[in-house]
Amino acid sequence: MLIPRARRDGHVHPIASEITPRALYEQRRDFLRLLAAGGAGAALAGWAGRDALAQAAATARPGKLAALAGTRSSVAGAVTLDKPTAYADAASYNNFYEFGTDKSDPARRAGTLQTRPWTVAIEGEVKKPQTLGIDELLKLAPMEERIYRLRCVEGWSMVIPWVGYSLAELIKRVEPTGNAKYVEFVTLADPKQMPGVRSSVLDWPYVEGLRMDEAMHPLALLAFGMYGEVLPNQNGAPVRLVVPWKYGFKSAKSIVKIRFVEKQPVSAWTRAAAQEYGFYSNVNPKVDHPRWSQATERRIGEDGLFQKKRPTQMFNGYEAQVGQLYAGMDLAKNY
């Protein structure tokens, strides 16, 4: 008898995108339960936006700060189905050296940060240099919710529901000239508001940069909120960058200046330790940090103490979306 076989085990594998995500089918079950309970009207309204509901329980507003809603993003790869990290962890375990080098320092000390009034100066190789107030920035494009994996260079990771819009929206508006090859992000460095700036851990202000095509990639996010609320100060309020395929330090916090430049910017970390932190800093399990392996990571709040660390994915799992930006590049050399 001829038995058709696919792969080794005779099972036809569906492609990953066809598998119903667990959160979604659980949502459907909840929906059926709601129907049975007679709550059909309310549930139907929710059913219309069932994608948005898929992780509603996990990303519910913590109720600490002002609400900032975003519609679920339709950008490819912008909504991971990984379980979001607890808000308490995401808002208490931070690297934000302007407030101290300990992970708990930013949450304890960032209360002094004044996020209003706040302006972002846009300078350099653009046809329309301008200074935008935070309220103008908030209205510049529709807010989207995006659930990104965040991989820290130190070997831990989180999953964070951000609220914001593609950096490209802002870039298109200021019309870069042909000389604009890179974008440089300068963040606030005010010793009065930021006690860590008094120490010489880094050369302040904190500077980061992206190549123009990286900055224009729809996944590069200008974020104003997380978990349905405005950003807590310790997470980079009032406006920060989120580049999910790069190590977390590339995602500059509390941005005050965006410069369009011809030459590759020197980031604060490259200045501090060029052999350890390169310009690209794409998440790459095959290129180790000089002092530790990057092959695996610990997912904060999820992986148990004695559980093996999970494998880190190339470009933090965003290879399908951003891999072509680096075609032909030696990623070990351009770390």
Add this chain to the structure above:
Amino acid sequence: MSAVLPDTGAARASRRPASAWLHPAAKPLLFVLCLLPFGWLLYGALANTLGANPAEALIRATGDWTLRFLCITLAVTPLRVWTGQPALARFRRMLGLFAFFYVVLHFLSYAWLDMGLDLATIAKDIPKRPFALVGFLAMLLMVPLAATSFNRAIKALGAARWQALHRLVYVVVLLGLLHFFWMKAAKNNFGEVAIYAVVIALLLGWRLQRRLRANG
């Protein structure tokens, strides 16, 4: 430097007025005190109060306590001389053994929590990274010290050889400091390292000065 071996206490007690250091409860009390950091970490791990990244917290804390116990152990002799309290010497062995206890916990935390007890990965990981190699070497050098800490080993080796061997602790503490310095170096975060460096410099400098004075 005079060789101070773990003493029995009895001979000194007869010479001097009874000291609180010689109280029968002194050693058990110190033992419990030395276990407090461990107890606190164990409680934190079980009650999940070590923050968002408990594995990192455990690895760092056990490393910190190793350095602290090495410093405390090295402080016994200077303290004994300054205060004129020879009885202090009887606590040195226990303190040194606790330094070893915490370094083993430190290594186990790394090997288990960070490396999933995967020996092949650990064997590849350590030599690849200078700071890890230096830390590992420091721990290895502590093994013979812990292994010869009991009275019979002292007798078998003879006091002079035993003491020469145990001077390895100076190398150990310097390697430990280098390990800590290297870990913090890339972030230019030297505040804590500087504190340990000053303490260790004082502890070793005091010995060096005495040696020079004795020779001069």
